[in-house]
Amino acid sequence: xxxxxTIDDDLQRSRLTVFFRLLLAIPHxxxxxxxxxxxxxxxxxxxxxxxxxxxxxDMFHSFIGSYLRYSTHVLAYLFLxxxxxxxxxxxxxxxxxxxxxxxxxxxxxxxxxxIVLALPALILSGLLLGGGGSYQGAQTGAGATAAFLGWFVCxxxxxxxxxxxxxxxxxxxxxxxxxxxxxxxxxRYPNADPVQHLPSESEPPHxxxxxxxxxxxxxxxxVFFRLLLAxxxxxxxxxxxxxxxVVVIANWFATLFAGRSPASLHxxxxxxxxxxxxxYAFVFLIxxxxxxxxxxxxxxxxxxxxxxxxxxxxxxxxxxxFVALPALLLAGALATVxxxxxxxxxxxxxxxxxxxxxxxxxxxxxxxxxxQANAYVMLLHDRYPYTGPAVPLAPGPAVAEPDHAx
Amino acid sequence: xxxxxxxxxxxxxxxxxxxxxxxxxxxxxxSGTYFSDTQLDRARDYERFLELDWxxxxxALVVVLALYAARGERFVRESAAxxxxxxxxxxxxxxxxxxxxxxxxxxxxxxxxxxxxxSKQSYVDWAFGNWFGLGAxxxxxxxxxxxxxxxxxxxxxxxxxxxxxxxxxxxxxxAFVQPFLLPDLHRLRSPALAADAKRLAREEGLEQxxxxxxxxxxxxTAPNAExxxxxxxxxxxxxxxxxxxxxxxxxxxxxxAHEFGHHRRHHxxxxxxxxxLFAIPVAFAVxxxxxxxxxxxxxxxxxxxxxxxxxASLLLLPLQNTVxxxxxxxxxxxxxxxxxxxxxxxxxxxxxAITSRADPNPPAWSYVLFQDHPTIVQRIAxxxxxxxxxxxxx
Numbered sequence: 001x002x003x004x005x006t007i008d009d010d011l012q013r014s015r016l017t018v019f020f021r022l023l024l025a026i027p028h029x030x031x032x033x034x035x036x037x038x039x040x041x042x043x044x045x046x047x048x049x050x051x052x053x054x055x056x057x058d059m060f061h062s063f064i065g066s067y068l069r070y071s072t073h074v075l076a077y078l079f080l081x082x083x084x085x086x087x088x089x090x091x092x093x094x095x096x097x098x099x100x101x102x103x104x105x106x107x108x109x110x111x112x113x114x115i116v117l118a119l120p121a122l123i124l125s126g127l128l129l130g131g132g133g134s135y136q137g138a139q140t141g142a143g144a145t146a147a148f149l150g151w152f153v154c155x156x157x158x159x160x161x162x163x164x165x166x167x168x169x170x171x172x173x174x175x176x177x178x179x180x181x182x183x184x185x186x187x188r189y190p191n192a193d194p195v196q197h198l199p200s201e202s203e204p205p206h207x208x209x210x211x212x213x214x215x216x217x218x219x220x221x222x223v224f225f226r227l228l229l230a231x232x233x234x235x236x237x238x239x240x241x242x243x244x245x246v247v248v249i250a251n252w253f254a255t256l257f258a259g260r261s262p263a264s265l266h267x268x269x270x271x272x273x274x275x276x277x278x279x280y281a282f283v284f285l286i287x288x289x290x291x292x293x294x295x296x297x298x299x300x301x302x303x304x305x306x307x308x309x310x311x312x313x314x315x316x317x318x319x320x321x322f323v324a325l326p327a328l329l330l331a332g333a334l335a336t337v338x339x340x341x342x343x344x345x346x347x348x349x350x351x352x353x354x355x356x357x358x359x360x361x362x363x364x365x366x367x368x369x370x371x372q373a374n375a376y377v378m379l380l381h382d383r384y385p386y387t388g389p390a391v392p393l394a395p396g397p398a399v400a401e402p403d404h405a406x
Numbered sequence: 407x408x409x410x411x412x413x414x415x416x417x418x419x420x421x422x423x424x425x426x427x428x429x430x431x432x433x434x435x436x437s438g439t440y441f442s443d444t445q446l447d448r449a450r451d452y453e454r455f456l457e458l459d460w461x462x463x464x465x466a467l468v469v470v471l472a473l474y475a476a477r478g479e480r481f482v483r484e485s486a487a488x489x490x491x492x493x494x495x496x497x498x499x500x501x502x503x504x505x506x507x508x509x510x511x512x513x514x515x516x517x518x519x520x521x522x523x524x525s526k527q528s529y530v531d532w533a534f535g536n537w538f539g540l541g542a543x544x545x546x547x548x549x550x551x552x553x554x555x556x557x558x559x560x561x562x563x564x565x566x567x568x569x570x571x572x573x574x575x576x577x578x579x580x581a582f583v584q585p586f587l588l589p590d591l592h593r594l595r596s597p598a599l600a601a602d603a604k605r606l607a608r609e610e611g612l613e614q615x616x617x618x619x620x621x622x623x624x625x626x627t628a629p630n631a632e633x634x635x636x637x638x639x640x641x642x643x644x645x646x647x648x649x650x651x652x653x654x655x656x657x658x659x660x661x662x663a664h665e666f667g668h669h670r671r672h673h674x675x676x677x678x679x680x681x682x683l684f685a686i687p688v689a690f691a692v693x694x695x696x697x698x699x700x701x702x703x704x705x706x707x708x709x710x711x712x713x714x715x716x717x718a719s720l721l722l723l724p725l726q727n728t729v730x731x732x733x734x735x736x737x738x739x740x741x742x743x744x745x746x747x748x749x750x751x752x753x754x755x756x757x758x759a760i761t762s763r764a765d766p767n768p769p770a771w772s773y774v775l776f777q778d779h780p781t782i783v784q785r786i787a788x789x790x791x792x793x794x795x796x797x798x799x800x
Contacts, residue, residue: 219481219484221481221499221502221503222481222484222495222499224502225498225499225502227541228498228502228537228540228541228544229495229498229499229502229544231541231544231545231548232494232498232544232545232548235545278486288484289483289484289485289486289487290484290485290486290487290491290492290494290495291486291487291491292486292487292488292491293487293488293491294488299486299488300486301486
């Protein structure tokens with residue numbers, strides 16, 4: 001990858017600077033906007049030069065590269081992905097940093113239509129990070145949501161949760177690639193695969209484990225009519241969901257009383273949750289086949305394993321809905337990402353008959369998080385969902401795909 | 407066959423009973439008396455295009471479904487849904503292919519209707535505005551496949567013994583709730599017409615059946631009306647295009663009386679009995695053909711079953727048209743007896759033909775294949791015959 005993120009952060013945060021983080025970042029935001037205005041002019045000059053010579057001039061490349069690195073430093077600081085106050089020059093060495101390769105020849109066609117081609121990546125970048133994103137602003141981005149929630153955690157514990165930090169870092173990495181693509185640092189399309197950006201990221205042990213065992217092949221006809229084909233599943237999901245709603249309330253009383261979820265209720269809710277995962281994996285193109293209606297374990301390439309019922313903290317059970325609010329907030333932000341990823345995948349699959357690995361993996365991450373969050377709300381366990389962008393791939397031969405694929 | 411024969415023997419006398427006198431001779435009516443040459447040419451031109459478009463769409467449909475029947479098995483591997491779920495998937499893919507195959511012909515039809523100011527729908531609305539309806543079709547198909555494959559799994563080739571009654575039960579249920587599913591309905595706003603509707607309902611002994619108006623003027627200029635529902639859900643539905651001053655009050659009265667006539671003569675129930683008579687041989691044919699694909703309990707049989715149902719429906723179309731023409735004729739007769747106004751009926755037919763660009767006297771092949779109502783000329787002749795029979799009775 002010509003633009004990649006490096007992390008050298010110990011998760012420790014200063015409560016005082018975290019509390020005033022937004023105010024402290026103001027000088028950087030002002031400087032960033034000024035530098036950004038200049039960077040746009042330079043990018044236009046670079047665009048003309050690249051169209052003529054087939055390569056971005058070193059001077060322009062260096063200027064825009066410094067700007068991009070600086071903006072990553074500032075956003076990492078603002079979103080609590082790093083602790084120290086960054087410098088104003090974009091010099092390498094910040095705990096969350098960018099490595100940018102020197103200029104290489106670029107395809108003139110891709111250069112000519114760069115703004116149009118960059119639009120999907122910019123939309124996804126806005127949804128993954130927020131704050132400075134081009135889509136809906138800071139409120140709805142997954143990274144911005146994690147930063148908002150992380151602010152409270154840092155004030156309480158003087159430490160950023162690894163999951164939050166990693167999600168923000170992933171958003172920063174993708175946004176940097178999207179920015180670098182738009183500003184002509186490279187003609188390699190941004191890669192949305194969390195595995196590529198954070199190869200060492202792995203999910204800590206969790207009682208709800210999603211597995212993805214999928215070969216990326218998709219039937220164009222079935223993809224074209226995917227939403228309509230899912231209509232019977234939506235109806236069944238709704239009808240089953242009404243019963244589950246009642247069962248969850250019963251489960252809440254039972255768990256509050258006995259300290260653990262009764263096996264029969266746990267099994268019933270788990271079955272429904274697994275069925276919902278199968279349906280959503282189908283609808284959002286994370287898997288190919290038409291799912292069954294029973295939520296049987298092992299019957300679908302995207303599956304979920306639930307540990308048997310364990311003892312649960314009664315306080316956490318009693319206030320479960322309130323405690324789950326942050327997870328639901330984040331799940332909402334990731335659901336928006338999932339919708340957009342599915343939309344992009346839909347178009348790609350219709351032309352190629354395969355879903356891009358990066359979009360499949362991003363979708364699987366979003367689905368994994370929402371499954372864990374829902375299982376938490378429905379009292380299947382009392383372990384909080386893991387926020388980091390770990391992709392639940394099944395063990396076995398990896399599916400190979402060139403990382404430049406859109 | 408024995409069951410079918412017994413059913414036919416038991417029901418046909420009732421189904422064929424009519425209050426139109428059996429030996430009624432229709433007087434000759436010259437279409438030139440009611441329509442100018444230009445109007446006749448325009449109507450023929452308009453209808454022939456639509457008929458050609460329909461024939462081509464059916465040819466394309468059969469070809470697509472034949473290909474699907476031959477190659478559709480491969481979609482089995484796209485499913486992780488077990489036997490019945492996979493059957494549902496294959497059924498829905500079949501419907502999707504039906505939709506795709508009809509798309510260009512539907513667009514051509516819309517273009518033609520827009521050109522003749524019959525349709526007001528935009529192409530985008532037409533293509534994308536009805537996805538909800540398509541989803542409902544998919545859901546309905548899944549329900550049918552669920553019933554058939556479950557019964558085929560239990561009863562094998564005798565599935566139809568329980569399947570046909572079950573499917574007709576679903577059909578009856580749908581017919582009952584259909585009036586409640588129609589959007590944009592309202593009461594008659596004209597006090598005079600509302601009073602007429604009450605009077606006509608009273609005269610036909612159907613005071614409990616309300617008349618409602620459906621708002622369709624945004625999509626079409628074509629006039630229409632229908633009798634819908636069963637039991638307490640019975641309604642007479644008038645399209646608001648009948649009430650836009652192109653039709654006189656007496657003409658609308660004739661339409662209302664005609665639709666009440668359908669309810670009075672129990673045509674919806676009779677239609678169901680005909681469905682039973684048609685459904686049994688079709689179910690038999692489907693079972694026979696599906697047996698070569700492992701029987702209807704096997705999802706691989708679904709594409710071929712779709713093809714058989716489509717072809718059977720096409721083959722039965724002339725017979726169905728004969729049945730519906732008979733009932734439309736009877737409803738016209740009831741309307742004449744209720745309104746006692748053959749002049750209004752004649753002028754209604756003339757205005758209907760002009761506003762909907764209907765050919766008053768289509769060729770025989772068109773009559774057999776497409777006309778589910780008597781021709782305009784036949785309906786005018788029926789009004790004449792009613793008038794003559796009344797004069798003779800005096």
